[in-house]
Each structure stands twice: as C-alpha cells, then as structure tokens.
Amino acid sequence: MDIELFSLLSGEPVAALQALPSETIFNLKEKLYLNSPSACTFVTQLCLDGAFLEDTTCIGDLKLGSKPELQVMRTRKGARELLFVIPEAALCLAQHYDALGAVECKKQLSALFVDADGNERGRRAKMEILHALCQRLSEPKNQPNLFVLKLALAELAVELLRQQHNENDMLPPTARCTECLLRCFLWLGQEALLILLGHDLEVKKTLVSEFAKHSQQTLTEMLQQLPNAKVAATSPEGKLRSILQSSLQLIKDGYSKRCVRKGCGYRHGIDNQVAEPTLLDSSRQVLAATSKNCFLHVVDEGTVELRCKGISLRKATRCAALDAILQEPDVMLQQVDCFLALEAVEKSHGIYGCLPEHLQADPCILYAALEQDDRLLSEFLSTASKHEIRKWQWHMEQRPVKTKR
Numbered sequence: 001m002d003i004e005l006f007s008l009l010s011g012e013p014v015a016a017l018q019a020l021p022s023e024t025i026f027n028l029k030e031k032l033y034l035n036s037p038s039a040c041t042f043v044t045q046l047c048l049d050g051a052f053l054e055d056t057t058c059i060g061d062l063k064l065g066s067k068p069e070l071q072v073m074r075t076r077k078g079a080r081e082l083l084f085v086i087p088e089a090a091l092c093l094a095q096h097y098d099a100l101g102a103v104e105c106k107k108q109l110s111a112l113f114v115d116a117d118g119n120e121r122g123r124r125a126k127m128e129i130l131h132a133l134c135q136r137l138s139e140p141k142n143q144p145n146l147f148v149l150k151l152a153l154a155e156l157a158v159e160l161l162r163q164q165h166n167e168n169d170m171l172p173p174t175a176r177c178t179e180c181l182l183r184c185f186l187w188l189g190q191e192a193l194l195i196l197l198g199h200d201l202e203v204k205k206t207l208v209s210e211f212a213k214h215s216q217q218t219l220t221e222m223l224q225q226l227p228n229a230k231v232a233a234t235s236p237e238g239k240l241r242s243i244l245q246s247s248l249q250l251i252k253d254g255y256s257k258r259c260v261r262k263g264c265g266y267r268h269g270i271d272n273q274v275a276e277p278t279l280l281d282s283s284r285q286v287l288a289a290t291s292k293n294c295f296l297h298v299v300d301e302g303t304v305e306l307r308c309k310g311i312s313l314r315k316a317t318r319c320a321a322l323d324a325i326l327q328e329p330d331v332m333l334q335q336v337d338c339f340l341a342l343e344a345v346e347k348s349h350g351i352y353g354c355l356p357e358h359l360q361a362d363p364c365i366l367y368a369a370l371e372q373d374d375r376l377l378s379e380f381l382s383t384a385s386k387h388e389i390r391k392w393q394w395h396m397e398q399r400p401v402k403t404k405r
Contacts, residue, residue: 001018001019001020001021001059001064001068002016002017002018002068003016003017003018003019003028003059003064003068003069003070004016004067004068004069004070005017005032005046005069005070005071005072006069006070006071006072007071007072008047008050008071008072008073009073014032014072015032017031017032018031019031019059020059021058021059021060022058022059022060023058023059024055024056024057024058024059025046025053025054025055025056025057025059026055026056027059028046028059028070029044029046029055032044032072044072044073045072045073046070046071046072046073047070047071047072047073048062048064048070048071050071052073053070055397091137094137094146094149095146097109097148097149097152098146098147098148098149099148100148101148102148102151102152105148105149105152106152106155106156109149109152109153109156110156112129112133113125113126113129123160123163123173124173124174124177124357125357125358126156126160127157127160127173127177127178127180127181128177128180128356128357128358129358130153130156130157130160130181130184131177131180131181131184131358132338132358133153134153134184134187134188135184137149137187138187147189147191150187150188150189150191150192151188151191151192151195153184153188153192154185154188154191154192154195154196155195157181157184157185157188157196158195158196158199158201160173160181161178161181161182161196161199161201161203162199162201174334176295176334176335177356179206180295182196182203182206182207182210183206183210185207186207186210186211190222190225190240193207193236193240194236194237194240195236197236197239197240197243198236204239204242204243204246207243207247208243208246208247208250209247209250211243211244211247212247212250212251214247216248216251216252219244219247219248219251220248222244223241223244223245223248226240226241226244279303279315279316279317280306280314280315280316280317280320281316281317281319281320282320282323283320283321283323283324283327285316285320286306286316286320286321286323286324287324287327287328287332289306289314289316290306290324290332290335294306294307294335295307295335295336295337296316296321296325296332296335296336296337296340297337298318298337298339298340299315301318302317302318302319303315303316303317303318304316304317304318304320304321304340318340321340322340322343322344322347325340325344325351326344326347326348326351329344329348329351329354330354333351333354333355333356333359334354334356336359338359338362338364338365341355341359341362341365342362342364342365342368345365345368345369345372346368346371346372348372349369349372349373349376350373352365352366352369352373352376363391363392363395366380366392367392367395367396370392380392
C-alpha cells in the first residue's frame with residue numbers, strides 16, 4: 001500500500017512510501033531515512049490522528065482507511081550527537097559548517113566545548129573532543145575538501161595548545177592527549193600545519209614521527225609542493241621543510257637499522273632488513289610491551305596494533321589486548337580507541353569510570369555500561385536530564401533483542 005506522510009506541525013507533505021501490511025512502524029521509519037538524506041538528523045516519531053505509534057506496531061493493524069496517511073513528528077538532534085554518534089550524518093553536518101564561512105564556522109564549533117548544562121569544558125576535554133572529531137571526519141573515503149572547516153579546527157587546536165596551565169583545570173592535558181591532537185594536523189592539511197608552525201610550540205618531534213609513517217614518495221611530493229624560493233628556517237614553510245626532511249631521514253636511516261633485543265620477536269635480517277614481529281597472544285605480553293606512551297588501535301576483527309607516538313611497534317590479538325585491559329583497566333583504558341573501550345565495557349562492569357572523559361561522553365559506550373552496572377544505572381537515572389533519559393530509553397527500544405542460547 002502507498003502511505004502519505006505529513007508533518008504533524010505544519011501539515012506539509014514529507015514523503016510518500018510503499019509498505020506491506022506485515023511491516024512495522026520501525027520498517028517505515030527506515031524507509032523514510034533512506035528516502036530523505038536529512039532524516040538521520042532528526043529523532044522521528046510517526047503518529048495516527050495525533051497519537052504516537054510504537055515502533056513494533058504492525059501497519060496492517062492500523063485503521064488507515066482508503067487513503068492511508070500518517071503524521072510525522074521530528075525533533076532535531078544536537079550537533080554533538082550527529083558528529084560523534086551518527087556516522088552518516090557527520091559528513092553532512094561538516095559540509096554545512098564548511099559552507100558557513102570562517103568566522104561563523106569557528107563559532108559553531110566552539111559550541112561543542114560546553115556540556116549538557118552549558119558549562120565550558122576543561123582544556124583536556126576540549127582537546128579530546130577535537131581529536132575525536134578529526135578522527136570521525138577523516139574516516140569517509142572520497143570526502144570533500146572541507147577547507148574552511150579544517151582551518152577553523154586548526155585555529156581552535158592551536159589556541160588550546162598555546163594556553164597555559166590553569167589551576168582550575170581538574171584534569172590538565174596529558175602528553176599523550178597533546179600528541180594525539182598534534183597528529184590531527186596531518187589530516188587538516190598544509191595550511192593548518194603552517195598555522196601551527198607559525199607559533200613557538202614544541203611540535204617537531206611528534207610531527208616528524210607522524211610523517212615518518214608515510215611513504216618516501218609521499219613525503220617527497222609534499223616537499224615539492226612547498227615554495228621553491230629560499231625561505232628562512234624559522235618561518236612556517238622553513239620549519240615544515242625541515243620536518244619533512246627529518247622524516248625522510250628517519251625512514252631511510254633510523255628504520256632500516258632498527259632491530260629489537262632478543263626475545264621480542266625480531267631478528268637481524270639480510271641487508272639490514274628486519275623481520276616482522278610475532279603476534280602478541282597473551283595479556284602478559286601485551287602489558288609488558290605497553291608503555292605510558294603506547295596506544296592500542298584496532299586494525300581488524302582479530303588484531304590490535306600497539307603504536308607509540310603514531311609509529312606502529314607491535315601487533316597483538318584482540319583477545320589478548322582485551323584481557324590486558326580487564327586486568328589493568330586504570331592504566332590500559334587511557335590508551336585505547338573507542339572500539340576497544342566499547343568491547344571492554346560490554347565484557348565487564350565497573351570499569352566505565354576508568355575511561356577518559358571523551359570516551360565516557362560517547363553514548364554507545366555509556367549505554368553499554370548502563371546495561372552492565374546497576375549502580376551506574378541508578379546514578380544515571382537520578383542525575384541525568386529528562387532529555388538524556390529519553391534518548392537512552394529510545395536506544396534501548398531500538399536495539400536488537402539478544403536471544404539466549
């Protein structure tokens with residue numbers, strides 16, 4: 001049957017969809033999301049004669065008459081939820097910000113730095129938000145240029161890096177937090193790097209390590225894109241040229257001569273080649289190989305990569321990495337990506353509080369923790385706003401039902 005959808009508030013037509021009597025309201029919402037690219041930016045509810053319909057309601061059970069019509073009630077989702085929770089909407093919102101112009105774009109991005117009550121977040125939390133945002137926006141392939149947005153992000157990042165330590169900051173930025181933000185500048189582009197290097201900040205070591213992950217051909221091409229004319233070594237262009245040259249040298253000399261002590265999986269190879277390290281397959285090995293500057297990053301379904309200052313050092317099985325996290329959550333959860341954090345929270349209760357602030361703010365991780373920890377759930381229900389509780393309830397209603405084996 002054909003069902004006409006109209007706005008509950010304005011009465012304007014929204015969409016015309018085809019549905020089977022055996023389908024549910026939830027199926028109809030999914031079709032609406034596919035029909036309208038902007039639908040994912042709203043929380044959508046369908047109504048019949050002003051009464052909200054449950055997602056489990058079967059369309060065939062509704063008294064729609066000869067001309068099936070339903071009303072649509074939409075509530076716009078917040079920018080934070082769109083950027084960090086809904087992948088398909090993040091790029092659309094980023095393009096919207098990019099089209100606003102430099103001043104307005106930066107103003108809109110600054111709104112991400114306040115909490116649900118409108119209070120400004122600390123410097124470390126702001127850094128973590130910027131880092132997470134750059135990670136999210138760098139994921140899609142064939143993405144548009146986003147030149148204005150990237151420059152606005154770069155300016156905000158530089159402001160945070162230049163700020164002096166504030167005694168009012170409950171959680172000052174860690175060295176790893178600062179390095180993670182600096183590594184984002186490679187995605188932000190050459191103009192952003194020149195803005196960064198125009199300030200007297202100690203960034204060369206981190207940028208050299210990050211650039212060294214790229215191929216020699218890529219770095220050579222980047223060098224060729226810099227102005228050919230002689231520039232002062234202290235200018236942003238001169239500093240960038242020095243960093244790229246140091247990265248090339250690190251690849252040519254440092255990596256080719258690198259070998260690791262006996263027992264760690266490396267061996268001396270022929271003609272200075274170094275064998276691939278063995279895969280760490282126990283929590284004990286992962287804990288021994290992890291330092292305070294090490295970061296665990298999911299590579300694929302069964303493998304995790306140990307990175308230090310952006311450079312891949314070792315690989316471990318995902319199972320071994322999770323076991324290590326559960327054994328030492330206070331330490332290990334400061335050094336994981338969102339995928340490992342979510343899986344760890346799903347496997348054990350009581351470790352949500354060990355996560356850094358930007359991961360605790362991830363709704364997917366929070367909701368998983370609420371399922372595992374009754375004490376956390378009780379605290380959430382007593383302190384969260386009505387809007388936050390409704391979002392959690394909607395999430396619980398929409399999730400697939402787990403069948404017991």
